[in-house]
Amino acid sequence: MTKCVEIENLSFAYRGNLVLRGVNITAEGGDFVCLLGPSGCGKSTLLRLIAGLERPDAGSILIGGAAVSGPGLDRGVVFQDYSLFPWLTAGENLVFALEQAFPDRRRRDHVEDARAQLGRVHLEGAFDKLPSQLSGGMRQRVAIARAFATDPPLLLMDEPFGALDAVTRAHLQEHLLALWQTPSGAAKTVFFVTHDVDEAILLASTVVVLGANPGRIRGVFDIDVARPRSRQSIQSSPRYLALRAAMVDLLYERSDDAGDAGTPQ
Amino acid sequence: MSSTQIRAGGAHPGTRPAALGPGRGAPAGLHWSQTLPAGAILAGLLLASAWPGSEEGFPLYLVLFAVGVGVVALARWRLAGSDVARQSVCDVAAILYAILLAWQLATAHFAALDPMLFPPPELTLRLFVKELPDLLYCLRSSLILLVSGFGAALALSLPLGLYVGWHTRLHHAVSPFTKILGTIPPVVFIPYIVHVLPSFKSASIVVIFIGAFWPIFINTVAGVFNVPKGLIDSGRVLNLSTRKMLLRVVLPAALPSICTGASLALGFSFLLLTAAEVIGANSGIGWYVHYFSDFADYHRVVVGIIFIGIVVVAITLATERLERHLLRWRS
Numbered sequence: 001m002t003k004c005v006e007i008e009n010l011s012f013a014y015r016g017n018l019v020l021r022g023v024n025i026t027a028e029g030g031d032f033v034c035l036l037g038p039s040g041c042g043k044s045t046l047l048r049l050i051a052g053l054e055r056p057d058a059g060s061i062l063i064g065g066a067a068v069s070g071p072g073l074d075r076g077v078v079f080q081d082y083s084l085f086p087w088l089t090a091g092e093n094l095v096f097a098l099e100q101a102f103p104d105r106r107r108r109d110h111v112e113d114a115r116a117q118l119g120r121v122h123l124e125g126a127f128d129k130l131p132s133q134l135s136g137g138m139r140q141r142v143a144i145a146r147a148f149a150t151d152p153p154l155l156l157m158d159e160p161f162g163a164l165d166a167v168t169r170a171h172l173q174e175h176l177l178a179l180w181q182t183p184s185g186a187a188k189t190v191f192f193v194t195h196d197v198d199e200a201i202l203l204a205s206t207v208v209v210l211g212a213n214p215g216r217i218r219g220v221f222d223i224d225v226a227r228p229r230s231r232q233s234i235q236s237s238p239r240y241l242a243l244r245a246a247m248v249d250l251l252y253e254r255s256d257d258a259g260d261a262g263t264p265q
Numbered sequence: 266m267s268s269t270q271i272r273a274g275g276a277h278p279g280t281r282p283a284a285l286g287p288g289r290g291a292p293a294g295l296h297w298s299q300t301l302p303a304g305a306i307l308a309g310l311l312l313a314s315a316w317p318g319s320e321e322g323f324p325l326y327l328v329l330f331a332v333g334v335g336v337v338a339l340a341r342w343r344l345a346g347s348d349v350a351r352q353s354v355c356d357v358a359a360i361l362y363a364i365l366l367a368w369q370l371a372t373a374h375f376a377a378l379d380p381m382l383f384p385p386p387e388l389t390l391r392l393f394v395k396e397l398p399d400l401l402y403c404l405r406s407s408l409i410l411l412v413s414g415f416g417a418a419l420a421l422s423l424p425l426g427l428y429v430g431w432h433t434r435l436h437h438a439v440s441p442f443t444k445i446l447g448t449i450p451p452v453v454f455i456p457y458i459v460h461v462l463p464s465f466k467s468a469s470i471v472v473i474f475i476g477a478f479w480p481i482f483i484n485t486v487a488g489v490f491n492v493p494k495g496l497i498d499s500g501r502v503l504n505l506s507t508r509k510m511l512l513r514v515v516l517p518a519a520l521p522s523i524c525t526g527a528s529l530a531l532g533f534s535f536l537l538l539t540a541a542e543v544i545g546a547n548s549g550i551g552w553y554v555h556y557f558s559d560f561a562d563y564h565r566v567v568v569g570i571i572f573i574g575i576v577v578v579a580i581t582l583a584t585e586r587l588e589r590h591l592l593r594w595r596s
């Protein structure tokens with residue numbers, strides 16, 4: 001397996017306000033990494049750093065061996081909101097991204113491709129709908145379809161299902177896993193931000209638990225539960241319960257009391 | 266259409282696309298009773314017209330106009346998409362008829378108003394038709410000034426506003442100047458510019474330009490500055506060039522604010538146009554009103570005012586429609 005993402009000793013501050021300190025994460029091609037942590041611990045910031053939207057103050061981020069110098073089409077990003085351009089229809093949002101990624105192809109091919117991608121998230125009928133005419137769950141499916149459409153090796157998702165109800169959320173988790181596991185998507189590496197322990201265990205191959213003040217890694221868990229994982233069967237497995245208990249412990253332990261000493265890496 | 270569409274099947278019942286097409290059934294509130302108030306006032310108006318009032322005789326133009334309004338209103342009432350729209354068509358027609366009736370009664374029948382200052386509707390309509398070629402000619406010269414001044418302001422202030430709004434440092438450097446220059450009422454420039462520039466035409470174009478420039482510029486800059494950061498991040502992760510970012514993300518995102526500025530600017534332009542025409546023109550709709558009031562020809566003044574009103578309403582409706590079209594993506 002190739003090293004896809006190597007984050008070494010990463011630190012970042014917003015105007016002198018330390019947000020992330022000494023973060024080390026290594027992900028291999030095809031890993032599904034969930035970043036789990038309390039609100040304000042710097043999950044979004046970490047993702048923005050990987051996306052190239054912010055510059056590290058110390059340490060480095062390598063993607064495929066090369067240092068990140070800014071945003072790029074080798075990384076598809078899905079934000080919690082604002083991912084789609086509201087003045088473009090769902091289809092045009094995909095076409096716009098496709099034009100950016102493959103400027104040499106003809107527009108007709110982009111339109112066809114966009115239709116096919118929307119079909120993969122069961123939204124072929126939404127091609128001509130504006131984002132404001134779609135439900136929140138549909139919008140996020142379009143955003144995910146757009147991220148997959150340009151076929152980037154690395155996907156960055158910042159709480160893409162955070163604003164959705166439980167049922168829609170469960171559907172979208174399945175959609176996402178289906179896309180990730182398809183032959184064309186199997187090699188994709190995913191960084192997925194969440195503060196939901198169950199979501200992390202259901203999706204991830206690796207869960208990185210972050211603590212706050214400043215944001216740092218408190219634990220890394222390999223989720224060695226067989227796929228396909230179903231919400232029902234997984235919850236009775238002893239391995240799941242053990243992982244869950246360990247993560248919940250880390251999450252609810254008052255992280256600012258933990259101080260500098262003994263941060264697990 | 267693409268032949269590669271993949272059918273969803275029944276696997277996701279909650280997420281299937283809703284049925285397309287308007288699917289509008291029979292209009293719900295299409296009751297003739299809605300037209301009754303307007304109809305009653307129209308009947309009163311026709312009755313008043315038939316009544317021998319003044320020496321003018323039978324007011325043919327008034328009757329034709331009233332009936333014409335009725336036909337248009339009836340057509341719009343039948344075709345209106347919603348109950349609210351239908352009701353308002355009837356209400357508007359009723360109010361228009363009430364105004365005509367009151368005007369007719371006050372002038373032609375009871376001579377309550379000075380006929381020099383307040384011509385009866387029949388006379389006004391007849392004069393309007395007679396003056397229409399002249400009025401249209403005036404409108405043409407006014408529109409040339411308006412379109413030149415406003416168009417130049419739009420063409421310059423929009424790209425400039427985008428650029429300045431996008432470059433934060435430039436924005437901060439320029440904002441004290443825009444705050445001062447933008448708040449000077451453009452009317453005060455008129456006498457100065459009319460003297461500085463060689464022709465009335467160039468002077469009024471420049472005055473309109475100044476009046477229209479600042480509202481568009483200031484609103485464009487503000488619009489760009491207030492574009493949600495998330496949208497810009499979405500553009501950045503697509504690796505957009507600055508040019509594409511400005512044209513395809515920042516411009517559409519700032520468009521609501523730009524539209525506000527542009528309609529403000531258009532209102533200013535019209536005001537400045539008529540003000541400038543009063544000062545130094547020899548044609549134009551503002552000039553028309555001013556010219557005939559100098560001759561105390563108040564009948565033509567009234568006709569000119571009504572004409573200007575119609576023009577302003579038409580321009581406002583057109584720009585509102587354009588704005589709705591441009592911003593149709595806003596829910």
Ligand SMILES: Nc1ncnc2c1ncn2[C@@H]1O[C@H](COP(=O)(O)OP(=O)(O)OP(=O)(O)O)[C@@H](O)[C@H]1O
Pocket residue numbers: 014015017019037038039040041042043044045046195
């Ligand atoms: N643009 C910014 N300017 C200044 N400080 C910021 C900015 N964005 C985030 N921060 C700070 O950085 C810290 C981490 O923020 P971040 O958004 O990464 O947290 P998060 O883990 O994503 O939280 P949440 O789960 O609520 O989304 C917070 O303390 C926040 O106040």
Ligand SMILES: [Mg+2]
Pocket residue numbers: 043044045158
């Ligand atoms: Mg966040």
